[in-house]
Amino acid sequence: MDLKENPKSEARNPKAASGAFTLIELLVVITVIAILIALLFPAFQSVQDQAKRTQSKNDLTQIVTAVNAFYTEYGKYPTTATTDAGAKFGPGGVANSALFNELRAVSNVLNTRLIVFVSPPDVKDPNNPRSGIARNTTTINGISVIPGDFVDPWGTPYSVAIDANYDNQVANAYTDGSAGGDPNATPAYALRIGVIAWSFGKDQTIGTKTPASSSYTNSDDVISWQ
Template identity: 30%
Template sequence: MKTRGFTLIELLVVIVILGLLLTLGSKGLRAARINARKAKAHVEMKAIETGIMAYFNKYGKLPAPDSCQGLEDYTDSATIITVITGKDEVLNPAKIVFLEPQGEPVGVFLDPWGVPYQVVLDTDYDGTVDIMGATAGRKTAAVSTGLYDATGNTNDVIFSWH
C-alpha cells in the first residue's frame, strides 16, 4: 500500500498562505497596540487635568508659582506635576496628592511611549491655553507627543481635549 505525501508545490502554497496570514495579523495587532496606547494617554491626561482642577478647587489658584499668576500661560510641566503629586511643600502646603501616576516620577509623568506629558495652565486667566500651536478654551490642557516623536507625523500629537 502506497501512501501519498504532500508535493513540494502544496507545501509552498501552505507556507505562502501562512506568511500572508501572519503579515495581515501583525499589522492589525500593531494598530490595536497603538490605539490602546492612545486610549491610555487620554486617560492619563484627563487624570492630570482632574488633579489640576482639584488643586484649583482647594487653593483657589492654578498650581504655578505666585510670580506667574496673571502672566502668560504657564508651561513648566515638571513643576505642575510635582505640585499636584503632593511633593512641593511651598505650592501645596497641605501635601495633598491630587494625582498618583504609576511608578515614582521625579517631576515628570511619562506617556505610554516614555515621553513626558506637556502640561499648560491658563495663568493669565483669559479662558484659553496655547500648546503645540493649538488653542483650547479651558484652564488647563495636556499633550502627549510620544507617538509623534516615534512617527514624525503631526497628526500623531494627542491633545487632551480631542
C-alpha cells in the same frame, strides 16, 4: 532460483516517502503562518496604537481634573508663574516633574496640605520609560526626561499649559500666535479654558503649525480639549 524481495527495503521506502511528505507539509505550514503574520501584523499594530491613544487620553483627562481640583482646593493653580508662557510644562517648557511633584504630593511648596490629586504609576523600565512617572534621567527622541516627569505611552513627557495670569484663556499649541491675543481672531490661537494637556503621540513630535488653522489635523497627537 526465486528472487525474494528484501522486506527491509519494503519497510524503508514507506518511511522515506512519509518523511519527505512530512517535510513538505512542514514547509507549507511555515509559509502559511508567515503569510498570516504578515497580514495580521498591521491590524495588531493598529490595535496596540489605539490602546496607547486611549491610555494617553485617559491620562490627559486625569491631569486636567487634577489641576482643576488643586484650584478648587487652594484657590490658585499649581504654579508660581504669573504668565501663561511661564506655566507651560513639558517639552519646550518647564519640566513637567515640577507640576506633578506638587500634584502627587511629593513636594509641599505649593501643595502645603500634601493632598494627592493624581497618582500615576512609576514606569516599569527606568531606562525606557513608558506610561508613568520616570525614575531616571534619559533622552527620548531628543527630548530630555528627568525623574518625576509624567511620560506618555511612547515615552515623551506630557505637555500641560495653565492659565497663570487668570484671564481664563491659554494659548493653543496647535495654532499660530501671530493673530495676537484675541481668542476670537482667525485663526483663534487662544482657548477659553484654564488648563489644557496634550501628548506628542507616536511620532513624538508636536503637530506642525502649517496651516495655522488646522495644525492638529492629520497629526497623531492626543489632546485634552477635543
